[in-house]
Amino acid sequence: MSAETKGVSDLKEKSESLVGARLRMRRLARRLTLQELAEKSGLSVGLLSQIERGMTTPSLRSLRQISTALEMPLGWLFEPAPHPSDDLIVRAENRRKMDLGPGAMVKELMSPDSVLDIQIIRIVIQPGGTSGDKPYNNPIGAKCGTIISGQLGLEVSGKEYVLKAGDSFAFRAENMHRFWCAGDEPVDLIWVVTPALY
Amino acid sequence: MSAETKGVSDLKEKSESLVGARLRMRRLARRLTLQELAEKSGLSVGLLSQIERGMTTPSLRSLRQISTALEMPLGWLFEPAPHPSDDLIVRAENRRKMDLGPGAMVKELMSPDSVLDIQIIRIVIQPGGTSGDKPYNNPIGAKCGTIISGQLGLEVSGKEYVLKAGDSFAFRAENMHRFWCAGDEPVDLIWVVTPALY
DNA sequence: CAAAAATTTCACTATTGCTAAATTCAATGT
DNA sequence: ACATTGAATTTAGCAATAGTGAAATTTTTG
CATH class of the missing domain: 1.10.260.40 (lambda repressor-like DNA-binding domains)
Structure with missing residues (x-):
C-alpha cells in the first residue's frame, strides 16, 4: 500500500x-x-x-x-509521454487475424501493440457482408480510411455514402456508423482508428 | 470587443x-x-x-x-463535443495535392477538413526521394501507415527499417523520424497522422 | 561591452478548492 | 403509509495556493 x-x-x-x-x-x-x-x-x-x-x-x-x-x-x-519505439513494424505475413463479429468480413490488425494512439486495420468484406444492421459508435476518437478495391457502403449519422477505390473518409467516432460491402465483389479497405481499440 | x-x-x-x-x-x-x-x-x-x-x-x-x-x-x-458530421468523404479525384517539401515526392490529402483528430495522406515517392536528410518529429500524436507498392525506408529513433507492400508501421510522433524510397521504383503508401497536421 | 529584451524571483493577497457536517431526496421494506 | 437506509446535495468556513505586479536576474542583441 x-x-x-x-x-x-x-x-x-x-x-x-x-x-x-x-x-x-x-x-x-x-x-x-x-x-x-x-x-x-x-x-x-x-x-x-x-x-x-x-x-x-x-x-x-x-x-x-x-x-x-x-x-x-x-x-x-x-497526452502520454513519448517513449522509445520498439516493435513498430508489422510485416504483411505477421498480421493478426481479428475476431470476426459479423460473417463475411475478414479483419487483420496491421498495428504493433506498442502504439496506443492509432491503429491500422485491413478489412476485406465479401458481398453481403456488413458491420451489422445497427449503427454503432465509440465513446471517443476518430476513424478514417481509404478503399483499395471494390465498393464500400458507409453510413454516418444517418447519412449513407458509397465509396470506390481511391476514395477516403474520416469522421469522429462518437457519430453512429456502420459499413458494408456495396458491390458484387469483395471490398478491400484500410481502416484506421484513434485511439487504439483492439 | x-x-x-x-x-x-x-x-x-x-x-x-x-x-x-x-x-x-x-x-x-x-x-x-x-x-x-x-x-x-x-x-x-x-x-x-x-x-x-x-x-x-x-x-x-x-x-x-x-x-x-x-x-x-x-x-x-x-475532447471536443461530438457534432454532426458533414463533408466526411473525399473522392479520389478530389484529393488535394499538398505542398511538396523535398523533391521527388507527391503527397495527396485524402481527408476532409472537418475532422481534426486524424488525417489520411497518400504519398508516392520516386526513387531517390526522401522526407529529408534530417529526422524530424512533431510535438504530439502518432503516425501509422501501410505500403501499397514499392519499398519504403523508415527511420524512427535512429533505427532503420525497410518495408514492402502489405507491411505496416505505427509510432508516436514525438520520436525523431524520416522516410525515403528504398527501391528503384516508386513507393506508394498510405500515411496517417493523429491529430491532423495539415 | 552596454542596452534592451526576456525570464525568474519575490512578497503578498484575493480567491476558491476542498472539507465535514447537516440536510434533502430517492428507493426499499414492513 | 411510514420508517429506514443509502445516495446526493447544500452549507459554512478555512487552509492552501493561484495569481499579481514589481524588482531582480539572466539572456540576447547590436
Missing part, C-alpha cells in the same frame, strides 16, 4: 511537469515571448513562467486561457 | 460544465456511487458532487486523482 502510494505520487509529479514543459514547447514553437503570451491570455508573465517551470499548477480557467492563446486544444497537454 | 468577450465567456462556461458532465457519465458507466469514487480518489463526496454539477472547478491535482480512480485518461475530458 505504502509502496503503491509512492508510485502514484511519482507519477503525478511527472505528469505535472510535463504540462508546463509542453506549454513552453508550444509557446516557443509559435515564437512567442512570455510577455506576448501574457497579453494574449490575459495572465501575468510571472504566472506563465511559474507554470512552465512547474512551480505552480494552473487552474483549469487559466489553462484554458493559455491554450486558447496558443491556439492549441487543451487535450494535447495530457 | 464587448460582444466578442461575451462569446468567449460563454464558450468557457460550456467547456467547464462538459468536464463535470463527462465525469458523471464515466462514473455512472462504471456503476460507482459518489462515495465509492470518493474512496478511490481520496477526495470528498461533496467536492465530487460539486465538480460533476459544475459548481466548482477542480484543480489539476484533484482531476488527476479522479481520472485515475475512474481509470480514464485525463485528455478525454477535453
Whole structure:
C-alpha cells in the first residue's frame, strides 16, 4: 500500500511537469515571448513562467486561457509521454487475424501493440457482408480510411455514402456508423482508428 | 470587443460544465456511487458532487486523482463535443495535392477538413526521394501507415527499417523520424497522422 | 561591452478548492 | 403509509495556493 502510494505520487509529479514543459514547447514553437503570451491570455508573465517551470499548477480557467492563446486544444497537454519505439513494424505475413463479429468480413490488425494512439486495420468484406444492421459508435476518437478495391457502403449519422477505390473518409467516432460491402465483389479497405481499440 | 468577450465567456462556461458532465457519465458507466469514487480518489463526496454539477472547478491535482480512480485518461475530458458530421468523404479525384517539401515526392490529402483528430495522406515517392536528410518529429500524436507498392525506408529513433507492400508501421510522433524510397521504383503508401497536421 | 529584451524571483493577497457536517431526496421494506 | 437506509446535495468556513505586479536576474542583441 505504502509502496503503491509512492508510485502514484511519482507519477503525478511527472505528469505535472510535463504540462508546463509542453506549454513552453508550444509557446516557443509559435515564437512567442512570455510577455506576448501574457497579453494574449490575459495572465501575468510571472504566472506563465511559474507554470512552465512547474512551480505552480494552473487552474483549469487559466489553462484554458493559455491554450486558447496558443491556439492549441487543451487535450494535447495530457497526452502520454513519448517513449522509445520498439516493435513498430508489422510485416504483411505477421498480421493478426481479428475476431470476426459479423460473417463475411475478414479483419487483420496491421498495428504493433506498442502504439496506443492509432491503429491500422485491413478489412476485406465479401458481398453481403456488413458491420451489422445497427449503427454503432465509440465513446471517443476518430476513424478514417481509404478503399483499395471494390465498393464500400458507409453510413454516418444517418447519412449513407458509397465509396470506390481511391476514395477516403474520416469522421469522429462518437457519430453512429456502420459499413458494408456495396458491390458484387469483395471490398478491400484500410481502416484506421484513434485511439487504439483492439 | 464587448460582444466578442461575451462569446468567449460563454464558450468557457460550456467547456467547464462538459468536464463535470463527462465525469458523471464515466462514473455512472462504471456503476460507482459518489462515495465509492470518493474512496478511490481520496477526495470528498461533496467536492465530487460539486465538480460533476459544475459548481466548482477542480484543480489539476484533484482531476488527476479522479481520472485515475475512474481509470480514464485525463485528455478525454477535453475532447471536443461530438457534432454532426458533414463533408466526411473525399473522392479520389478530389484529393488535394499538398505542398511538396523535398523533391521527388507527391503527397495527396485524402481527408476532409472537418475532422481534426486524424488525417489520411497518400504519398508516392520516386526513387531517390526522401522526407529529408534530417529526422524530424512533431510535438504530439502518432503516425501509422501501410505500403501499397514499392519499398519504403523508415527511420524512427535512429533505427532503420525497410518495408514492402502489405507491411505496416505505427509510432508516436514525438520520436525523431524520416522516410525515403528504398527501391528503384516508386513507393506508394498510405500515411496517417493523429491529430491532423495539415 | 552596454542596452534592451526576456525570464525568474519575490512578497503578498484575493480567491476558491476542498472539507465535514447537516440536510434533502430517492428507493426499499414492513 | 411510514420508517429506514443509502445516495446526493447544500452549507459554512478555512487552509492552501493561484495569481499579481514589481524588482531582480539572466539572456540576447547590436
